[in-house]
Every structure is written in structure tokens, then in C-alpha cells.
Amino acid sequence: MAENPYAWIKPSLSAIDQANWRRSVQEIQGMSGATISLDHRTVINFASNDYLGLAGDRRLIDAAIAALQTYGSGSTGSRLLSGHRPLHRQLELAIAALKQTEDSIVFSSGYLANLGAVSALTGRRDLILSDQYNHSSLKNGAILSGAAVLDYAHCDVADLRRQLEQHRDRHRRCLILTDSVFSMDGDLCPLAEILDLADQFECMVLVDEAHGTGVLGATGAGCVEQLGCTGRPLIQMGTLSKALGSLGGYVAGSAELVDFLRNRAATWIYTTGLSPADTAAALAAIAIIRDEPDRRAQLHQRVAYLNYQLATHFSQSASADAGFTPLPSQSPIVCLQVKDAAMVLALGQHLKQAGIFAAAVRPPTTPTSRLRITVMATHTDAQIDQLIKALREYKG
């Protein structure tokens, strides 16, 4: 009899275990928010991407219910066939208004938006330059496109320039890919400098605003707005699943770009349209982002308070004993670098005992192990104090 063709899976899992890289899901009961029920205990939630606390907001829930009652649960087909509803177009226009672009196109997730956009915009004759810390969806979109893909050093404009000087000439189109807020570090890309290089070397730029939209910029339009790049020629993508508290993704830019994607992005053409409930919830979230700037201001106050407390208790010298150091951050994503995967798991367990839920992130998601803390507008200073206290009590 032939060998079992699935026999390789078990030893592969053992290897993952041995590196402390094994992952599993954790069940959260009930409503999402600044506190949640985890393993039937109430904990403070520093692990969600729901930066504005909208996923549990009554207005999003009511909008989703109304859409369900009007349109049903599924959109029943691809957008080009039977899956297009008035809500989809309203949402696309609302995103374009927020981003100050001519148009936008809504995908079923941010991951699909990146796969679809990157692979539609580039092909075998083209070059993609990608920040080494970019999100998985950008990296896989680049692979899918068939273009030549080169990584440049994280946020390193000099390295990007060197690679453009060396390689740009030999390719037809060139696309530069970058997260705006890096999802596992919380730092921002040098967007203005990247756009200057793009001008000089005739490159397109796609910036991933998954963690910027609703969070950064005076109107919540994102990092592009915060860094003064509104209106410059570029492709902005993002997700409806983070600060917008729903599900789905989008690409915003010129009308021609959006029209092209409607004709060429396979992950939009050949997939079912976003559900009416998710679409309506995202639309309600955009209205809140537009009308309630105080939420954003409150979020940034909480982030400043956390950073101040971390700097006070865990600065480079003070934290030598603690075994972790804060990484520089300009966003609600705040990370503590930890020695190794075993220690970050132990730290995560300790925090959970103390009633704090924060993400222990390990390779291969990130090159080094870290505790990833995300702040929400709905956290209180007292909840941040509890986090600091628990961190100080950790004995590695």
C-alpha cells in the first residue's frame, strides 16, 4: 500500500510546537468593547483593532439590522451580476468623500482588496518595491501579480532610492507598496518622501491605510491626510474591519483607477458582493467618523497617556530587568519588544491572569517576539493604569 500522503502534517506541527510558534483561537463571549468576556472572565481588551469602539455601537448594529430586513442576509451574487445594492454605491461614495478621491471600490475584505489591486495593476514586465514589514496581503498580492518583487529595508527611503536607481529602467511599470501604519509595529511610513521618489522614477504608489483610516488625520481620512499628502497621485486601500467596526475592504483613487479595477480585479469580479449588513454598518461608521471628531481626539489622549506611562516605567534603562522595551509608535498600536517567543507567551499568560488581554505576537508574523497593545477611544485611564501595574508585576 502507498504511504499516507498526509503523514507529513503531524511532524510539521511538532516542529511548529518546538519553536513555540503553534497558534490557536481564543473564544470571546458576548459583545466586543473595551472590556470583554474571555474564557468566561471579564478582561480589559487591549487586543482589538476596533480603535473607536464602533463594533459594539448601537448605531452600527441598528443599521445592519435595517439592511438585513430590507435586503436579506446575503448579496447573492458578484457585484457585476446580481450582488450590487444601492448601499454598496452609497458606501463607495462615502469612502471617496472621506478620502477626498474621485471614487472608490468596495471589496469583501481588505485582504482581497490588496490581492486584487496589486495583481491587476502589475504583471510580468513590471517591478514591485515593497517595504519588508508590509502586511501579508500586500506580499501575496505582489507574488500573485507575477511582477519582479524586491523588498526594501523598513521605512528606508535611501534603500528604496538605491533599488530604483538599480532596477527601475529594466521594467515597464513600477509599483511601490507600503503600509501607512505598520500593523505589528505601529510606526508610520515616510509617505511624502516615497511619493517624491515615485514622481522622480515614474512609479505608482499603493498605501495600505488599514490602521490609519478613522484614526489619523484631522478628519480621520488616515495617514495620507496626517502626512499632508491628500490629493497627491496615489492609490489608497484600507479595510472596513478595524476602526470602522465592520467587514470589507476598499481601494480609493481616481475614477479611471476604480473603473479599471472593476474590469480587472479578479478578487472583486469573481466573488460575492459584501453582505448588506456589513455594508450598512460600515456606512454608519463613516458617518460617525465624520460627525464625531471627539472620539478620535479621545483615542489620541489615551495613546499619549499609555506612552507616557510606558516611558516612565519601562524606558531603555529601567526596563533592562523587565526584559521588554517599548518600540517607537505614532499610532494606537503600541508594542513591547520581548526577548523570545517563550517569554512573550508567559507574559501574555501573566497579563491574562491579571485581567488584561493583549496579543502575544511571534515569528513568523513578526521578525521578533512582542506584546502588541492596541488602545481604544473607549478605554479609561484607570484601565491603562491596570495594564501598567500588571506589566510591572511581571517576573520573567
Ligand SMILES: *Cc1c(COP(=O)(O)O)cnc(C)c1O
Ligand atoms: C488587517 C489588515 C489587512 C486586511 O484587512 P481585512 O479586511 O482584515 O482582510 C490589510 N492590510 C493591513 C495592514 C492590515 O492590518
